[in-house]
Amino acid sequence: MGTLIQINQFSKHYEMGDTIVRALDGLDLSVEEGEFISITGASGSGKSTLMHLLGCLDRPTSGEYWLDGELVSSMTDRQLAVIRNQKIGFVFQTFNLIQRTSALDNVAVPLFYARKTRVNVASMRALERVGLSKRASHAPSELSGGERQRVAIARAIVNEPKIILADEPTGNLDSRTGKQIMGIFHELNRSGVTVILVTHEMSVALQARRVIRMRDGLKYEDRFVDAALTEELTGEGDRAPERSPPPMARPAGV
Amino acid sequence: MALRSLTVHPLRTILATLGVIIGVAAVVAAMAILQGMSARIETGFASMGSNKLFISPNIERRSGRMVGNFESLKLDDAAAIPKECPSVRIVMPQVGNSALVKYFSKNTTASILGTTPEYSEINSHKVGEGEFISQTDVQSGSLVAVLGWKIKRDLFGGRPALDEKIKINGSLGSRTFTVIGVMEEKGNVAFTDVDQQVIIPITTAMDKLWGLKSVNMIMAEAISPADADIEKAKEETKRLLRQRHKIRAGQQDDFQVQAQKEFVQQFATFQTIIGIVLGSIAGISLAVGGIGIMNIMLVAVTERTREIGVRMAMGAQRGDVLWQFLVEASIVSFLGGALGVLVGWGLATTIENLTRVFETITTAWAIGMALAMATSVGIVSGIYPAWKASRLDPVEALRYE
Numbered sequence: 001m002g003t004l005i006q007i008n009q010f011s012k013h014y015e016m017g018d019t020i021v022r023a024l025d026g027l028d029l030s031v032e033e034g035e036f037i038s039i040t041g042a043s044g045s046g047k048s049t050l051m052h053l054l055g056c057l058d059r060p061t062s063g064e065y066w067l068d069g070e071l072v073s074s075m076t077d078r079q080l081a082v083i084r085n086q087k088i089g090f091v092f093q094t095f096n097l098i099q100r101t102s103a104l105d106n107v108a109v110p111l112f113y114a115r116k117t118r119v120n121v122a123s124m125r126a127l128e129r130v131g132l133s134k135r136a137s138h139a140p141s142e143l144s145g146g147e148r149q150r151v152a153i154a155r156a157i158v159n160e161p162k163i164i165l166a167d168e169p170t171g172n173l174d175s176r177t178g179k180q181i182m183g184i185f186h187e188l189n190r191s192g193v194t195v196i197l198v199t200h201e202m203s204v205a206l207q208a209r210r211v212i213r214m215r216d217g218l219k220y221e222d223r224f225v226d227a228a229l230t231e232e233l234t235g236e237g238d239r240a241p242e243r244s245p246p247p248m249a250r251p252a253g254v
Numbered sequence: 255m256a257l258r259s260l261t262v263h264p265l266r267t268i269l270a271t272l273g274v275i276i277g278v279a280a281v282v283a284a285m286a287i288l289q290g291m292s293a294r295i296e297t298g299f300a301s302m303g304s305n306k307l308f309i310s311p312n313i314e315r316r317s318g319r320m321v322g323n324f325e326s327l328k329l330d331d332a333a334a335i336p337k338e339c340p341s342v343r344i345v346m347p348q349v350g351n352s353a354l355v356k357y358f359s360k361n362t363t364a365s366i367l368g369t370t371p372e373y374s375e376i377n378s379h380k381v382g383e384g385e386f387i388s389q390t391d392v393q394s395g396s397l398v399a400v401l402g403w404k405i406k407r408d409l410f411g412g413r414p415a416l417d418e419k420i421k422i423n424g425s426l427g428s429r430t431f432t433v434i435g436v437m438e439e440k441g442n443v444a445f446t447d448v449d450q451q452v453i454i455p456i457t458t459a460m461d462k463l464w465g466l467k468s469v470n471m472i473m474a475e476a477i478s479p480a481d482a483d484i485e486k487a488k489e490e491t492k493r494l495l496r497q498r499h500k501i502r503a504g505q506q507d508d509f510q511v512q513a514q515k516e517f518v519q520q521f522a523t524f525q526t527i528i529g530i531v532l533g534s535i536a537g538i539s540l541a542v543g544g545i546g547i548m549n550i551m552l553v554a555v556t557e558r559t560r561e562i563g564v565r566m567a568m569g570a571q572r573g574d575v576l577w578q579f580l581v582e583a584s585i586v587s588f589l590g591g592a593l594g595v596l597v598g599w600g601l602a603t604t605i606e607n608l609t610r611v612f613e614t615i616t617t618a619w620a621i622g623m624a625l626a627m628a629t630s631v632g633i634v635s636g637i638y639p640a641w642k643a644s645r646l647d648p649v650e651a652l653r654y655e
Binding site: 052055057058077078081082084085086090092096098109110113114155159 | 566
């Protein structure tokens with residue numbers, strides 16, 4: 001397992017009128033392949049900015065980003081699009097599926113941008129991994145929230161990326177469905193995919209194996225989850241952390 | 255895949271493509287009508303015969319009125335031309351007007367043609383029954399008439415018409431004529447329905463029916479259809495008439511000598527002008543249509559900003575986004591064009607059925623060209639919205655509400 005992500009002195013500055021907003025200020029980060037990380041913090045802590053930069057949707061004002069051995073922070077738009085297509089899979093809070101399009105076609109979108117031709121087979125396989133092969137022909141409006149997020153996850157993994165970046169993936173779901181979704185993330189992580197979750201909910205954050213807490217554009221804590229951290233954060237959070245079932249066979253009915 | 259946003263609001267899409275639909279419909283209908291007109295007119299010209307000359311008084315249209323010497327052509331001119339012009343083979347003077355023709359209680363309106371026996375040969379139109387007017391009839395101004403096929407049918411039905419007496423109303427009063435013949439059925443010759451005619455000797459028409467001192471027109475035939483012979487015939491005729499009418503050098507002719515070729519050229523010019531006018535109208539409609547399409551595409555880009563951001567997150571290149579929207583714009587305008595073709599074809603067919611003048615001809619070429627124009631409009635008007643879409647910042651797009 002090598003170092004998948006190496007970030008040195010990330011800074012992201014915006015000009016808003018006369019002031020300069022420092023969304024990120026000299027952040028260092030190192031992620032090994034196969035990790036399960038959550039990035040947490042309040043609004044404005046910089047966690048969204050970090051996620052966008054990790055996902056190669058944006059470039060830092062200064063600093064280096066090494067992804068899987070390549071210096072990504074100085075790549076062209078063209079090259080970044082290829083990286084996003086091949087190495088990264090996004091999952092969003094609001095699912096962001098394309099309306100009036102079947103689940104199968106939704107999942108196939110990254111395959112088109114990878115210039116693949118036989119898309120239905122790969123698309124179906126991804127849907128099977130999330131347990132939705134029976135709903136492949138349905139459009140998003142015909143699917144429940146949990147099913148939609150599962151289609152989104154299938155879309156994120158269809159090109160077999162190394163990293164899944166999830167932005168509040170359970171934010172629009174009830175707690176039961178949320179648990180099912182987290183179960184899928186755990187399973188993907190077990191199969192070797194690096195999972196990076198961005199959330200402001202402690203209960204979700206604590207399901208990772210490593211928690212990075214952000215404040216004012218800097219990380220002020222970066223440690224592995226253990227009993228002490230759980231107890232510390234349980235006191236701060238709104239509710240007791242709900243641990244997903246121990247990693248085992250897929251829960252029935254998901 | 256690409257048309258969802260547009261099928262959500264079908265009415266909006268149709269309104270936006272209205273310009274394209276109208277432009278294409280106009281082009282298709284106009285071309286169908288023009289093609290039909292041309293075909294009909296070409297047939298008319300062909301039936302006219304290519305070695306004919308038309309000699310008429312020189313009348314111009316000035317500020318809306320006809321001015322000139324209406325009475326410049328005399329009957330004697332017609333007699334002199336074949337004698338003095340070797341390139342002219344045969345000559346036929348004519349006068350004509352419409353008049354009421356009565357047989358007992360039946361009456362009908364016919365076009366009365368006063369002419370000479372040369373008519374049959376020049377117009378390839380012979381009697382079906384009885385005889386045609388003869389040289390003697392013309393010399394003595396006899397009150398004889400040859401009926402056109404439709405006139406015979408309207409006045410006599412199935413009964414024999416020969417030797418019957420009919421009355422024709424002229425400005426000098428009503429005269430009684432004896433029917434000596436009935437023409438064979440012929441149809442349309444050079445834009446005239448010859449079956450609706452009644453033919454009488456020209457002298458009778460001039461002296462006894464209308465009191466005329468001059469003829470309306472003299473038709474002549476050159477000795478051959480060759481351009482050289484037609485030119486020579488024109489030259490000789492002009493020279494003779496100038497001499498007879500005592501026109502001095504430098505003065506304008508008080509007559510016109512036209513060959514069929516000139517009519518064809520005049521019509522070709524007319525066609526070109528009509529084509530330009532219709533083309534301009536169509537062009538303007540299409541430009542308006544293009545603006546409509548650009549508009550809905552811009553709206554579509556805005557409405558789908560989130561989606562564009564997501565596609566970019568999935569690995570779409572800027573070129574992919576641009577291409578996607580360009581294709582959508584082309585498809586929309588192509589469909590608008592297809593609808594326009596249907597509307598235009600319907601319009602042309604309706605006009606054909608309403609006016610019953612001629613048939614419209616819709617060619618595959620016209621349809622193909624109209625569709626190509628529509629699609630190009632889509633491509634051109636789609637470029638700006640597609641470019642805008644491709645320039646979106648992924649992070650901003652993903653945040654868009």
